[in-house]
Amino acid sequence: xxxxxxxxxxCIEVESKAKKxxxxxxxxxxxxxxxxxxxxxxxxxxxxxxIYAAPLEFGAKIQPQKAKxxxxxxxxxxxxxxxxxxxxxxxxxxAGGKLIYKGNxxxxxxxxxxxxxxxxxxxxxxxxREFFKRAYEEVKEKFPQxxxxxxxxxFLE
Numbered sequence: 411x412x413x414x415x416x417x418x419x420x421c422i423e424v425e426s427k428a429k430k431x432x433x434x435x436x437x438x439x440x441x442x443x444x445x446x447x448x449x450x451x452x453x454x455x456x457x458x459x460x461i462y463a464a465p466l467e468f469g470a471k472i473q474p475q476k477a478k479x480x481x482x483x484x485x486x487x488x489x490x491x492x493x494x495x496x497x498x499x500x501x502x503x504x505a506g507g508k509l510i511y512k513g514n515x516x517x518x519x520x521x522x523x524x525x526x527x528x529x530x531x532x533x534x535x536x537x538x539r540e541f542f543k544r545a546y547e548e549v550k551e552k553f554p555q556x557x558x559x560x561x562x563x564x565f566l567e
Contacts, residue, residue: 414449420552421445421454427545428456433466435489456542469538480534481516484527491526501526 422445429440442458457463464470474480481498483489488501495501502509507520511530518526 413452414447417452417454418445418447420549421447421456423552424456424542424545424549427548428542431539431541431544433539433541436493439463439466456545465536466539467542468540470536472534472536473532479530479532481528482531482534484515484529488526488528498528 425443425445429443432440432443434440439458439460439462442460442463443456444458446455446457448454472480483492483498491501491505492498495504502518505518505520505525507518507525510517510519514530516528516530517524518528
C-alpha cells in the first residue's frame with residue numbers, strides 16, 4: 411500500500427512539473443495531463459490523450475498533403491477561429507470574406523477589414539518542447555529510492 415502511495419506521489423510530482431513546463435495557448439494541454447496508477451502492476455503513468463501533445467513533446471515536420479502550401483494562422487485571433495470552426499478551410503468559409511494573397515501571407519478580408527491572417531509555407535517544423543521528459547528527468551531519481559526503500563525495509567527491521 412505504501413509503495414503504491416509513493417509511486418502515486420512521484421507521478422503527481424511529474425504531473426505537476428509537466429503542467430508547469432507544457433506550452434500554453436488555451437490551457438487545454440495542461441488540463442489534460444493526468445496520472446494513472448496501476449496497482450496490480452505497481453506502476454504509474456503520466457500523460458495526455460490530446461493528439462497534438464506528441465508533436466509538441468517530440469517535435470514534428472509538417473508538409474501539406476493535398477495543397478501546395480500550408481496556411482499557418484499568423485495571430486491569436488486567427489488561431490482561435492481555426493480552432494472554433496475545426497480547420498483552416500472551415501474558418502475561411504465561416505468568415506465569408508475574400509482571400510487575398512500578398513507574398514508569403516494570405517489575408518481574409520471582409521469589407522475593408524482584415525478578419526484573418528495566415529503565413530504561407532511549403533513546410534513547417536515544430537521544435538520539441540520535451541515538457542514530459544523534463545518533468546520526468548527532475549523526478550526520476552526518487553523512483554528507485556522509493557522502490558528500494560519499501561522493498562528492503564522489512565528485511566532491515
